[in-house]
Amino acid sequence: SQLFEDLKDIKVLFVGAGEMIELVVTHFAAKQPKAMAIANRSLERGEKLASRFGAEVMRLADLPDRLHEFDAVISCTASTLPLIGLGAVERALKKRKHRPMFMVDLAVPRDIEPEVKALEDVYLYTVDDLASVVQAGQAQRQAAVAEAEVIIDAGVQSFSHWLGQRDVVPLIQQLQTQADAWREAEVARARKLLAKGADPEAVLDALAKGLTQKMLHGALAELRSADPAHRELTMQTVQRLFLRQER
Incomplete structure (x- = not known):
């Protein structure tokens, strides 16, 4: 809310469809953002969660091409390797003409490459940052x-x-x-x-x-x-x- 004056004007992408993402989607849905999308390895599980909140569902493979569409990205999957790399975020920022992106990585190990945090127009928070936020x-x-x-x-x-x-x-x-x-x-x-x-x-x-x-x-x-x-x-x-x- 400090980065975006009105959450009703932002598009939010959730990566994953587990219990943690379900809680986060519930919170964001109450703020009535402009649009929400859920990207998950299992489309069936993603569709089930998306249907509850009127969100779009998409494949993980589409992330690199569509990342620029979203103002906020919250990720929490069980992947052993990062799903969102530095290069993908850099390309997304270029397409967005460097409008800021808010990203939260709740996964352990991380879903978003740590180097992304160094980008000037990205506000990336991880589970390690949550203690200070609390x-x-x-x-x-x-x-x-x-x-x-x-x-x-x-x-x-x-x-x-x-x-x-x-x-x-x-x-x-x-x-x-x-x-x-x-x-x-x-x-x-x-x-x-x-x-x-x-x-x-x-x-x-x-x-x-x-x-x-x-x-x-x-x-x-x-x-x-x-x-x-x-x-x-x-x-x-x-x-x-x-x-x-x-x-």
Whole structure:
């Protein structure tokens, strides 16, 4: 995403059709690139994976002639020899008029010749580079945690302000303690998910939903279990507390 401003404008080539490539294709498909193609030694297996994501399938033998068509190339096969050589990439760059190419080699041994990394218009990453990429991502995840804490604190403060208008100090303190416990639990859960590499936006969404469910659980439980004789009063109380109109 740092190399290409909009992933919807790029063409992506996946070399291989194993479990790792399947995971990567799933990730890229969610970004809706302009086009995707899968090159595999077994056309049948390649076609099976390609059909799931609306991708084109091609033969490995066609790689040298078609490499220039793609802005991003991700490779992970069981080949014992490189499938993409320096010469093939140089020819592809010439046909592309040296528009940059993003390449990821997840194979061991490598699918892409190491010399390709020296080319000026190629950004090649291997499994050896992934550790540093993951470390860089840690900083972003920590930033997401901080953002989540700000969101929760803002909600708790708003709730506390509303409670402050009531003359029931002991109850206010109990509610404040409960709200703080909810916040700490949700933040701890978010930290664990982010540490595992979960998408920060999805974690924030789950965090907000979790906090909302906790806040509404008591009211919903009361509504469901209220005695018929007192149901109207319960409904009025819940409505007054949770459905107040903003002025």
